Amino acid sequence: MNNPLRRLALAAVAAAVGLTVAACGQVQDSSTPPSGAAATTSVDTLFGAVEVPANPQRVVALGWSDAESALALGVQPIAVSDWLAFGGKGVGPWAESLSTTSPTILPTLELNYEQISALNPDLILNTRSDNSKEKFDELSKIAPTVSAPAGTTIQYGTTWQQQMQQVSAALGRKEQGDALIAETDAAFAAARTAHPNFAGKTVGVGSFFSDSYGAYVDGDSRVDFMKSLGFVNKPEIQALSDGSSFYVQVARENIEQLSADTTVIFPIGGDASALKADPVLNQLPVAQAGHLLIIDDPVLANAFSSGSTLGTKYAIDHAVPLIAQHTAT
Incomplete structure (x- = not known):
């Protein structure tokens, strides 16, 4: 599973159909506070308050973009x-230079608890995940585990702001985290000011994977990105959601559901040639009007999908000019 974004697609499909992925090798509860470390910080999570040690030194980042948040x-x-099959250090190019060591690369959907335990972590970050209570309980036997914030209802539904809040609180760097959130919010504000025509326009955000289409709904980082620019998720797309997933499948015969004032779509696990050659997609009203943006740069598609402060800022710099070219003035 080496293609960029393929893991993301599988996570979306798993969330949509309620797939339960078997976790391998459960461990016995042998967790104890690291020698000399005191649990001095309490972090509110989906599964209750978690006490984490001061100044954790051995951090394992399991959640989607948790590693980038820690590096930031x-x-x-x-x-x-x-998660996005970057290879190398497991993070996007916008974060890779911040990592001066080569971390162990762990599985994504199927956790290997023995491998994680053998790393002797003093903190596990799993803030953007499928929100499995079973996985949380098993990980908590190994080390304090910080999950999604309380009230999260959608799998992988932790926003980039919430992720940074959870991670910075767990790492004892809340002020630094607040500053990164403010910096990213300011970048969105500048983009809105530069492109007032985004305000109120409907958007359809979709993907193409294994010869099928899907659309993202409220609670997804890509939709949140577009809404932060002033767009409104197309109501007809949002109506397809049952509120439990960030992603809905769109049958080819219903592909017109993706047509909005502006539509952004990208391939998962392949290049964009199939999208560019699809006669049905390119006959949609949004395409005929010149307002269909096909993201054919895998680095940009990854940044757009990352949901981290670092990846989001990269996408603001590089995706917003393309969005502007495909949005009516």
Whole structure:
């Protein structure tokens, strides 16, 4: 599973159909506070308050973009899950230079608890995940585990702001995290000011994977990105959601549902040639009007999908000019 974004697609499909992925090798509860470390910080999570040690040194980042969030705060995880199949250090190019060591690369959907336990972590970050209570309980036997914030209802539905809040609180760097959130919010505000025509326009955000289409709904980082620019998720797309997933499948015969004032779509696990050659997609009203943006740069598609402060700022710099070219003035 080496193609960029393929893991993301599988996570979306798993969330949509309620797939339960078997976790391998459950461990016995042997967790104890690291020698000399005191649990001094309480972080509210989906599964209750979690006490984490001061100044954790051996951080394992399992959640989607958790590693990038830690790196943005100056903390290098000893192990990471490479959700977007970046390879190398398991993070996007906008974060890779912040990692001066080579972390252990861990599985994503199917956790290996023995491998994680053998790393002897003093903190596990799993803030953007499928929100499995079973996985949380098993991970908590190994080390304090910070999950999604309380009230999260959608799998992988932790926003980039919430992720940074959770991670910075767990790492004892809340002020630094607040500053990164403010910096990213300011970048969105500048983009809105530069492009007032985005305000109120409907958007359809979709993907193409394994010869099928899908659309993203409220609670997804890509939709949140577009809404932060002033767009409104197309109501007809949002109506397809049952509120439990960030992603809905769109049958080819219903592909017109993706047509909005502006539509952004990208391939998962392949290049954009199939999208560019699809006669049905390119006959949609949005395409005929010149307002269909096909993201054919895999780095940009990854940034657009990352949901981290670092990836989001990269997408603001590089995706917004393309969005502007495909949005009516």
